[in-house]
Amino acid sequence: MVSARRSLKNLKAYKPGKPVEELKRELDLKEVYKLASNEIPFVPAYIFKAVLSQIPQINRYPEASSHYVRQKLARTLKVKPDRLVFGNGSDELIVMTLRAFVEERDEVIIGTPTFLIYEIQSQVAGARIKKVPLRDYRYDLETIARAITKKTKMIFIANPDNPHGTYVTHEEVVKFLNKVPKNVLVFFDEAYFEFVMNKDYPRTLALLKTRKNIIMSRTFSKAYGLAGVRIGYAVCDPEVAQCLNNVREPFNIDRFAQACASAALDNYRFVEKVKNHIVKEKRYLYRELAKLNLEYIESVTNFILINFKKDTARLNEYLLRKGIIVRPLAEWGLPEFFRVTVGLHKENEAFIRHLKGFLKNK
Amino acid sequence: MVSARRSLKNLKAYKPGKPVEELKRELDLKEVYKLASNEIPFVPAYIFKAVLSQIPQINRYPEASSHYVRQKLARTLKVKPDRLVFGNGSDELIVMTLRAFVEERDEVIIGTPTFLIYEIQSQVAGARIKKVPLRDYRYDLETIARAITKKTKMIFIANPDNPHGTYVTHEEVVKFLNKVPKNVLVFFDEAYFEFVMNKDYPRTLALLKTRKNIIMSRTFSKAYGLAGVRIGYAVCDPEVAQCLNNVREPFNIDRFAQACASAALDNYRFVEKVKNHIVKEKRYLYRELAKLNLEYIESVTNFILINFKKDTARLNEYLLRKGIIVRPLAEWGLPEFFRVTVGLHKENEAFIRHLKGFLKNK
Numbered sequence: 001m002v003s004a005r006r007s008l009k010n011l012k013a014y015k016p017g018k019p020v021e022e023l024k025r026e027l028d029l030k031e032v033y034k035l036a037s038n039e040i041p042f043v044p045a046y047i048f049k050a051v052l053s054q055i056p057q058i059n060r061y062p063e064a065s066s067h068y069v070r071q072k073l074a075r076t077l078k079v080k081p082d083r084l085v086f087g088n089g090s091d092e093l094i095v096m097t098l099r100a101f102v103e104e105r106d107e108v109i110i111g112t113p114t115f116l117i118y119e120i121q122s123q124v125a126g127a128r129i130k131k132v133p134l135r136d137y138r139y140d141l142e143t144i145a146r147a148i149t150k151k152t153k154m155i156f157i158a159n160p161d162n163p164h165g166t167y168v169t170h171e172e173v174v175k176f177l178n179k180v181p182k183n184v185l186v187f188f189d190e191a192y193f194e195f196v197m198n199k200d201y202p203r204t205l206a207l208l209k210t211r212k213n214i215i216m217s218r219t220f221s222k223a224y225g226l227a228g229v230r231i232g233y234a235v236c237d238p239e240v241a242q243c244l245n246n247v248r249e250p251f252n253i254d255r256f257a258q259a260c261a262s263a264a265l266d267n268y269r270f271v272e273k274v275k276n277h278i279v280k281e282k283r284y285l286y287r288e289l290a291k292l293n294l295e296y297i298e299s300v301t302n303f304i305l306i307n308f309k310k311d312t313a314r315l316n317e318y319l320l321r322k323g324i325i326v327r328p329l330a331e332w333g334l335p336e337f338f339r340v341t342v343g344l345h346k347e348n349e350a351f352i353r354h355l356k357g358f359l360k361n362k
Numbered sequence: 363m364v365s366a367r368r369s370l371k372n373l374k375a376y377k378p379g380k381p382v383e384e385l386k387r388e389l390d391l392k393e394v395y396k397l398a399s400n401e402i403p404f405v406p407a408y409i410f411k412a413v414l415s416q417i418p419q420i421n422r423y424p425e426a427s428s429h430y431v432r433q434k435l436a437r438t439l440k441v442k443p444d445r446l447v448f449g450n451g452s453d454e455l456i457v458m459t460l461r462a463f464v465e466e467r468d469e470v471i472i473g474t475p476t477f478l479i480y481e482i483q484s485q486v487a488g489a490r491i492k493k494v495p496l497r498d499y500r501y502d503l504e505t506i507a508r509a510i511t512k513k514t515k516m517i518f519i520a521n522p523d524n525p526h527g528t529y530v531t532h533e534e535v536v537k538f539l540n541k542v543p544k545n546v547l548v549f550f551d552e553a554y555f556e557f558v559m560n561k562d563y564p565r566t567l568a569l570l571k572t573r574k575n576i577i578m579s580r581t582f583s584k585a586y587g588l589a590g591v592r593i594g595y596a597v598c599d600p601e602v603a604q605c606l607n608n609v610r611e612p613f614n615i616d617r618f619a620q621a622c623a624s625a626a627l628d629n630y631r632f633v634e635k636v637k638n639h640i641v642k643e644k645r646y647l648y649r650e651l652a653k654l655n656l657e658y659i660e661s662v663t664n665f666i667l668i669n670f671k672k673d674t675a676r677l678n679e680y681l682l683r684k685g686i687i688v689r690p691l692a693e694w695g696l697p698e699f700f701r702v703t704v705g706l707h708k709e710n711e712a713f714i715r716h717l718k719g720f721l722k723n724k
Contacts, residue, residue, distance in 0.1 A: 002515075002547040002575050004605040005465055016426045016612045020419075039421050047420060051413060051618075057382075058409060058622075059401050059587035064378045088450055091611040099486060103367055104466060117611075124461060124609050153364075185364040213364050225421035228617035243366040247486050249453040249479075250378045255590035256413075256618045260420075 007126040050263035090232040106153035113332040141176040165299025192301040194223035212237040231257040369488040412625035452594040468515035475694040503538040527661025554663040556585030593619040
């Protein structure tokens with residue numbers, strides 16, 4: 001056997017939310033509600049034309065530069081096109097950043113618990129990982145700033161955070177950035193940015209204008225409803241973008257993804273509709289959870305973290321048998337918590353109904 | 363500015379074949395024939411249904427396991443499903459292999475000239491690259507075997523090779539593998555495998571059964587006509603597959619790619635049709651090139667390497683203005699060669715016509 005890299009030893013595998021198709025296969029269920037992966041419950045109808053437009057060229061490689069979606073996104077965000085880098089979802093942007101900037105044994109600072117991919121991929125990169133616990137379910141930027149050493153190369157900040165649904169403010173971020181040395185890269189993962197209504201949420205694009213050590217990533221997988229096609233983007237200094245492009249596989253963004261993302265930017269009203277739905281349904285869920293005396297964290301995103309105060313394994317099993325997939329968080333070190341994605345009203349109702357059923361029967 | 367990794371210094375960027383859309387934009391051309399990126403000139407009509415089937419779930423993440431296409435491919439190849447790893451094109455399989463197995467300063471052996479991504483991505487990985495020149499336009503397995511040292515971790519073999527269109531035989535490969543230590547990984551890139559008609563081409567799947575140090579990659583981008591959707595696969599020992607999956611981004615294969623590849627496996631007759639077309643058109647091109655006294659390398663693939671015996675820059679410019687994109691090879695260190703992909707008959711005719719025009723006018 002050829003030996004794998006040292007950095008792969010004891011690597012935790014990432015276990016994604018259970019797919020609908022898999023649960024249907026396993027339990028022979030007809031109807032399954034997936035409230036596990038923070039997808040929105042709507043299909044963006046406008047992609048139909050975009051998808052069809054690519055079929056006659058499907059035998060041809062996509063444009064390596066993602067030309068059209070790049071031009072359109074640059075106009076939308078009011079940034080120069082050379083500040084944009086596209087990834088096969090935010091996941092690939094995380095990997096590309098590590099591959100371009102982090103040497104083996106460099107220190108990477110990560111919140112804990114947070115989105116698991118930061119740790120897994122930093123470990124693959126051979127980085128030394130320093131974990132700073134969240135405080136009151138929020139990223140603790142002050143402690144993170146104090147944790148920076150000469151060996152620190154990069155800091156991941158999920159804002160809003162997953163699985164907590166909380167965020168750090170513009171003011172907090174500015175204070176934090178003023179303490180970060182210029183040779184340390186800060187990666188702001190704003191995958192859930194579109195859902196945030198709060199006025200004190202960071203204006204990261206403005207912060208980027210005067211700082212070269214920031215990468216901001218966003219995605220079309222969440223609010224835009226395009227998780228199935230895989231496209232995300234980073235905004236950063238053009239020189240940083242060049243480094244990311246240097247390690248990028250030339251055809252990382254396929255034709256359908258480029259066309260769908262381009263159509264998505266022309267149809268922002270869809271996102272507005274989604275946001276309104278989420279706000280309304282979060283209110284419903286908060287109310288029902290309160291009635292059940294369950295503690296939850298108020299969320300600025302499309303998911304809610306619930307403190308079940310006992311191990312959620314049996315609850316999870318129960319819900320799966322009822323055809324409802326939520327996200328148990330034992331892998332995050334939170335065995336007594338679970339995360340539920342805001343779904344359609346009937347899905348949220350079914351979730352609450354079966355949750356009640358479980359609590360009654362226990 | 364945050365410093366990039368040392369390994370990125372002096373990195374050559376990969377310059378893909380010029381996209382049709384780009385040339386149309388630049389020269390305001392209506393008709394452009396792309397004979398630059400070894401795509402087949404047919405659109406696989408059977409993907410239509412596969413693509414449509416995914417639209418109603420486009421807001422949902424794809425299955426991380428690529429379940430259906432994995433099961434189908436395993437049956438097709440008669441291998442166990444856990445021997446398969448899917449990549450966002452072969453490119454990603456190359457990157458995943460380097461990320462899983464190659465430590466910084468490990469030695470990687472690469473033929474020269476060959477597919478450029480091996481060198482670029484090995485350099486990103488921080489590997490020491492040892493180049494072994496091809497001999498008579500073919501991979502020189504004997505010299506490669508002799509070049510192996512204690513520091514060698516991995517060897518890339520493009521078979522058939524790109525840009526030469528030549529291959530190494532089963533017998534040569536067996537002899538070679540018998541000389542390769544078990545701790546050295548051999549990556550056989552068989553992207554053009556489907557085009558090969560020769561009976562002495564390696565039976566790599568059989569070789570894989572008794573050897574753990576082989577990764578074989580293939581792709582749906584070439585003979586299957588799915589370059590636009592990005593999916594390739596590796597076959598290897600299950601333990602090696604596990605290492606690749608450990609570094610893989612969970613949702614690297616999008617919904618359309620999984621569905622299209624699955625449909626492709628049900629429609630192998632399409633590939634047979636493609637192969638027959640290529641054989642016929644290669645005969646036409648060989649004949650016409652011979653009439654023009656141009657030297658070419660006989661190819662087992664869908665492209666032909668032409669020895670122009672003088673710098674091809676002016677020829678390339680001339681053809682671009684006529685709306686014909688071929689692949690100049692200066693970046694491969696072959697400024698007097700160019701590569702032409704076998705297209706539709708009318709495309710091949712137009713290529714020959716304009717090639718004649720250039721030769722007359724010079």
